[in-house]
Amino acid sequence: MNKKKKIRSYRKRDYQAFIYIAPWLIGLIVLQLYPFISSLYYSFTEYQITSKPIWNGIQNYVTLFTADKEFLTSLWVTIKFSLMTVPGKLILALAIAVFLNRNLKGINLIRTLYYIPSLFGGSIAIAMLWKVMFMDNGVVNAMLGAIGIKGISWLGDPKVALITICSLEIWQFGSSMVMFLAALKQVPSSLYEAASIDGAGKIKKFIYITLPQITPIIFFNMIMQTINALQTYTSASVITNGGPMKATYVMGLKMYKEGFSYFKMGYASAISWVMFALILVVTLLLFRSSSSWVFYEDEGEF
Amino acid sequence: MKKFTRNIAAVLTVTAMVSGSFTTVFAAEDAEYTKKEYTGEEATLRFSWWGGDDRLEATLSVIEAFEADYPNIHIEAEYGSSDGYHDKLATQLASGTAPDLIQIDPETMPTYVATNPDYFVSYDENGFDFSEFDDAFLRRQINGYYDGQQLGIPTGIAGPALLVNQDLAEEIGIDFTADYSWDDLIEWGRLVREYDSEMYLLCANKSYIATFVFYNYAKQLMGTTLYDVENGVLNITEEQMEECLNYIQALYENEVVAPASYSAAYDGDNLQSDPNWINGKYVCTFAHVSTMNVMMSACEGVKWIAGNLPMMDGALDAGWTANCPQIIAVSSTCENVDAAMVFADYFFNNPESMSTLACTRSVPATEKAREICQEDGTLEAVLMDAANICSAFGGLTPDRYASSQEGKAIVTDAIETVGYGVSTPADAAADTVAQLADLIQ
Numbered sequence A: 001m002n003k004k005k006k007i008r009s010y011r012k013r014d015y016q017a018f019i020y021i022a023p024w025l026i027g028l029i030v031l032q033l034y035p036f037i038s039s040l041y042y043s044f045t046e047y048q049i050t051s052k053p054i055w056n057g058i059q060n061y062v063t064l065f066t067a068d069k070e071f072l073t074s075l076w077v078t079i080k081f082s083l084m085t086v087p088g089k090l091i092l093a094l095a096i097a098v099f100l101n102r103n104l105k106g107i108n109l110i111r112t113l114y115y116i117p118s119l120f121g122g123s124i125a126i127a128m129l130w131k132v133m134f135m136d137n138g139v140v141n142a143m144l145g146a147i148g149i150k151g152i153s154w155l156g157d158p159k160v161a162l163i164t165i166c167s168l169e170i171w172q173f174g175s176s177m178v179m180f181l182a183a184l185k186q187v188p189s190s191l192y193e194a195a196s197i198d199g200a201g202k203i204k205k206f207i208y209i210t211l212p213q214i215t216p217i218i219f220f221n222m223i224m225q226t227i228n229a230l231q232t233y234t235s236a237s238v239i240t241n242g243g244p245m246k247a248t249y250v251m252g253l254k255m256y257k258e259g260f261s262y263f264k265m266g267y268a269s270a271i272s273w274v275m276f277a278l279i280l281v282v283t284l285l286l287f288r289s290s291s292s293w294v295f296y297e298d299e300g301e302f
Numbered sequence B: 001m002k003k004f005t006r007n008i009a010a011v012l013t014v015t016a017m018v019s020g021s022f023t024t025v026f027a028a029e030d031a032e033y034t035k036k037e038y039t040g041e042e043a044t045l046r047f048s049w050w051g052g053d054d055r056l057e058a059t060l061s062v063i064e065a066f067e068a069d070y071p072n073i074h075i076e077a078e079y080g081s082s083d084g085y086h087d088k089l090a091t092q093l094a095s096g097t098a099p100d101l102i103q104i105d106p107e108t109m110p111t112y113v114a115t116n117p118d119y120f121v122s123y124d125e126n127g128f129d130f131s132e133f134d135d136a137f138l139r140r141q142i143n144g145y146y147d148g149q150q151l152g153i154p155t156g157i158a159g160p161a162l163l164v165n166q167d168l169a170e171e172i173g174i175d176f177t178a179d180y181s182w183d184d185l186i187e188w189g190r191l192v193r194e195y196d197s198e199m200y201l202l203c204a205n206k207s208y209i210a211t212f213v214f215y216n217y218a219k220q221l222m223g224t225t226l227y228d229v230e231n232g233v234l235n236i237t238e239e240q241m242e243e244c245l246n247y248i249q250a251l252y253e254n255e256v257v258a259p260a261s262y263s264a265a266y267d268g269d270n271l272q273s274d275p276n277w278i279n280g281k282y283v284c285t286f287a288h289v290s291t292m293n294v295m296m297s298a299c300e301g302v303k304w305i306a307g308n309l310p311m312m313d314g315a316l317d318a319g320w321t322a323n324c325p326q327i328i329a330v331s332s333t334c335e336n337v338d339a340a341m342v343f344a345d346y347f348f349n350n351p352e353s354m355s356t357l358a359c360t361r362s363v364p365a366t367e368k369a370r371e372i373c374q375e376d377g378t379l380e381a382v383l384m385d386a387a388n389i390c391s392a393f394g395g396l397t398p399d400r401y402a403s404s405q406e407g408k409a410i411v412t413d414a415i416e417t418v419g420y421g422v423s424t425p426a427d428a429a430a431d432t433v434a435q436l437a438d439l440i441q
Helices: A002-042 A059-066 A069-100 A107-119 A124-133 A139-146 A158-171 A174-186 A189-197 A202-213 A215-230 A234-240 A251-261 A265-293 B002-023 B053-069 B085-095 B109-115 B166-172 B182-195 B206-222 B238-253 B260-266 B289-298 B337-349 B351-357 B367-376 B381-393 B405-419 B425-439
Strands: B043-050 B073-080 B101-104 B152-154 B160-165 B200-203 B282-288 B304-307 B327-330
Touching: A002 A265, A059 A069, A059 A265, A069 A107, A069 A158, A069 A174, A069 A215, A069 A251, A069 A265, A107 A174, A124 A139, A124 A158, A124 A234, A158 A234, A174 A202, A174 A215, A189 A202, A202 A215, A215 A265, A234 A251, A251 A265, A251 B085, A251 B405, B043 B053, B043 B085, B043 B337, B053 B073, B053 B337, B053 B351, B073 B337, B085 B101, B101 B337, B160 B166, B160 B206, B160 B289, B160 B381, B166 B182, B166 B282, B166 B304, B182 B200, B182 B238, B206 B238, B206 B260, B206 B282, B206 B405, B238 B405, B238 B425, B282 B289, B289 B304, B289 B381, B304 B381, B327 B337, B337 B351, B351 B367, B405 B425
Parallel strands: B043 B073, B043 B101, B200 B282
Antiparallel strands: B101 B327, B152 B327, B160 B282, B160 B304
């Protein structure tokens, strides 16, 4: 009997708790859950943004994979973009972090300078700056010309344009670098000392001590950067607008054009769900693979 | 025949309107402007537009003067670039959050009206004073007239133009003032390359080739627009499409225009950023009458003229046509339509506003405004000439499918594949016609 009374009094307090979490709860329902569910519904409709949605089953998905060549192009471009930017960013971030993981005069200033590009994030201004720099008559070609190298059509050549876009993404490696730097600081120096006594060189120490010790951070960075890369939009939109010849036409841009330029919101919702499914599958695969290459000191148990 | 007669009538009217401004001796000065009274409650109106710095400065000045005269009405200016403007507007209209007064592209407006005729309020039903406007110009769909109601007001007289560096053209031996054909452009392109290997005849990107070359070439070839909207069918055949793309391929192959890979960085309305344009390395460019000033400002110290526009031998339609550069509409979600009408009246009918706005939205739509600008010295002859030239052609107005963003994107993609040499005109034509046919289904 006593137990029952206790449960009742706790229930009242539980209800009160809802008041405290109400702002977050409203945000979750209105700004995330509702758009999430409604976009799933719209993906099964013909929805012209300016009129009411009409149910058309899986037609949008059928069209995407059977009739829309542009979608398959954008899917392939997105995959290429991810394959270039994720490893590129991680390798550069790790290399710079290793370089900065030492006691030099003014090292904090240098670390800050390297982090600055990441503060700009996906900003329009930086994308515009990139565009101007890489134009045929831009500063990059001018610098190449100064050392006798013929200018490259960074934005106009379909084979090069994606690399130009990727380089902007890779340049913004600061956040990954900071995490790598923190991870490097955590590697016990005793391991290096022991390896030195055994005659290991710098490269061996890096491969057999540093890398295994920071695999949890590599894994985390890889997951986050892959998700970001698969959703990319700004640089492709601002710098090349998906061109030339659809060479930078990523899925985010395809989704935007279908939804907001052509007003096919149902079709755009279907693209967003394919993108979501792709991210989900890639993330699950990465998680599954992690057991064979990510090492936790507590063996993954909390 | 009926359509032809209607076109001729429209051409004659517009031509008479535009050229009339040179001959009329300020008769309009007699008609004094009476400011509308506003006794309603305090109102705040949102007004959105796109445009360059000149337009921004002039519009803000008019707003400032209006607010001084009407302390009860406050105007919130929402201005920016044309990039993404209509994407955002479509979302705002759908969600009921559109600004109260909206500048709209006349070729995009039909899409909005077709999906929801109630997005905009009727100026006629709200008693707007159109006495300064010429009815024959005003009451056309391209100028905001839908199903017997004026849903938008044209801000000026515009259309396609050919902006020519006259001294350079003369030096090379090219005469853009006489009649000429599309094939002449190819020949002149070769002349320019022989004259200077760093120069091109025409400054154009894929979007401009689509807008100015493809659509007009196609209309002249077919005698119709791309689609028969009433019957829901595609007019253009694969053979006709191939012919159009053949011509565009010739523009690239004969180096009439710069390589597609070069102009890719200056796509859309960004030709003025092309350093070669700035440095006078082109003889001419296609432009809208409303954007000629931007192009001229980017390349100073040049004697500019408005050139004639190319015509196909045995053309079935004139192709080139005058329209308006933008339309100002009042959103149906506007909570104080009376206040919006008062502002619109001040914007379009007040002589002070006419003087301030000058030609920042192309050659003004009303004769009175043109007279005021002429008196102020702000109406440039080259703009007037350009408006006169395109008005004189009187070609068909593009249909709403062809001028929709998706329709334009399909055509522009075809031009790009031909420009890059990735597709032959025949392959690109087959693919493009199939995509255009899908668009109407």
